[in-house]
Amino acid sequence: MKDVAQHAGVSTATVSRVLNGHAAPTPETRERVLAAIEELGYRPNALARSLRTTSTQTLGLVISDLLNPFFAEIARAVEDEARSHGYCVVIGNADESAEQEATYVRTLLDRRVDGLLLCPATDDPSLVREVSAGGVPVVLLDRTVKGATCPVVRADGSEALTALARRLVGAGHTRIGVIAGPPNTSTGRERTDVLTGSLGGLAQVVHGDFRQESGSQAAAKLLDGGATALVAMDNLMGLGALGEIRARGLQIPNDVALAVFDDQPWFPLLDPPITVVAQPTVEMGRAAARSLLALINGQQPDDVRLTAKLVLRGSLGEAEL
């Protein structure tokens, strides 16, 4: 910057003003400065600027698993929305591990992100408290924690799950296997509670960890137990369940009915196509980014609760008539 100033025959203060669009410099000086910048190929050091202004124009996003297309889509949406407001997003991958999540959150705070979007790995509120205590705006995404005091953005699948339950029961299934998420996540618990609640005593629940492998294992256990219908509570566990069903040579929907929470672009391509509870991922990501930006700007955004929809495609068989 000093070089630029010298080159243009002005002080660094003037260069800075030109860069930041201040009113002061004359068009003529501005011209000279811009020319010098161009000529020297100067690019301002964002670190120095942030250090001085205490604003990095960056949001932190800590997600549970980048390989889960659900989160990848969310990340993408967050990024789009953030960028359209001049913010950058730094993504941290927690791998469904509370420990790694904490590490990432701290790293991001150390780098002074202006705000944090968090998909908490567990419902333990201590990490969120720690961040809030540090005065950094936080918004929770997809999942919440116990006694959360920050805005939460998530999808409500109750209606869809209730409708799903009605159909399964209506179709005469009496042993319905539920491949549930970890009980220490809000989504894991809530979805399962709603579904089993609506199923009366017909549900058998096995907990997985939101990953493919656990989906296969849970499916195996449930099928061994005589389940005639399976509901997987996220797309990766759904993938695992599908694998297990195929491995056993079972036919959907005749041998076993299947529904999955979270839609995927390839679900319609299966034979039969898979019935799902689809979450509005893009809207969730955008809404979360908007809430966080509002928080950063000193507003108090409300919680956002979007609605997940049941999409019937055929994998429930007669239950869908």
Place this chain on the structure above:
Amino acid sequence: MKDVAQHAGVSTATVSRVLNGHAAPTPETRERVLAAIEELGYRPNALARSLRTTSTQTLGLVISDLLNPFFAEIARAVEDEARSHGYCVVIGNADESAEQEATYVRTLLDRRVDGLLLCPATDDPSLVREVSAGGVPVVLLDRTVKGATCPVVRADGSEALTALARRLVGAGHTRIGVIAGPPNTSTGRERTDVLTGSLGGLAQVVHGDFRQESGSQAAAKLLDGGATALVAMDNLMGLGALGEIRARGLQIPNDVALAVFDDQPWFPLLDPPITVVAQPTVEMGRAAARSLLALINGQQPDDVRLTAKLVLRGSLGEAEL
């Protein structure tokens, strides 16, 4: 930091030395400082540190499309490798747009990443030159650019594609539709060249843009043209092609054979499972991260060329006997 120093009754220099594991401070002083840090909940400001040391312990990764599971896997691998060396990764999503790519690259440079991993959207070398000129280490990943002067990490699919061609020809296909990537990307061109080369005059090529929608359109055009076999040059276009095949009620492999470049966890679940050319994504990501770290440490890593493998699953029909 000043507070900590005061609290411990030492100078900021000593605090800094404790933090950085210098030899100097006595165990006793160290103890006092650590206690003060603990008590005040002090966390060092990474911006300030980086400004002073000119090192951010951060790698930039600009990928073509986060929603493409191929790149998501790569991103994940890069991140793992980087973290194990104490580095953080900032991901930028270029959305297959050269413009957005350039924006992201510049943003990352402004933030003084220690090095850059780039999956270039086009084979135009100017952006890479710009970065190199700025003295920032770069490694190209998956794709290369014309006259690249930096290390490149990619997968070689020649063998697999040649084998694939042999099978298709052997099975008697005479109109083989190739859903190619954009001709201005190295992977788009090379894969297509190898395949059409081995197919003699039997190939009909339609170019897509590595996205699902273009895959459907290309498939439609090729099927209209009487193709009895389709090869999609990346997984998203493969997804699109599958959709088009299903939409027309065609059976794989009887009505049309299909092979896709890039494997996906759900390909084995289709009926029939899809034959693919599988790239070693995880190894690519790790290797790229390693090369970049080596470059940062002043070494001159060689290009890495991993091998993609043909995985036969049945979607080629008799061609696979």
Place this chain on the structure above:
DNA sequence: GATCCATGTGTAATCGATTAACTACTGCTC
């Protein structure tokens, strides 16, 4: 006891920007 070395700590410059406070100049009014 003077000299020297080793060791632990403090002082202050530095990284590259922003910005409050100040100065210099121009032009206007009375």
Place this chain on the structure above:
DNA sequence: GAGCAGTAGTTAATCGATTACACATGGATC
């Protein structure tokens, strides 16, 4: 022509760390 307002630009403090150099202390050496 003195006084004043307004504008353009400069000087220097600041953000929060690192680190070269200076300094103080204590013990070993002759």
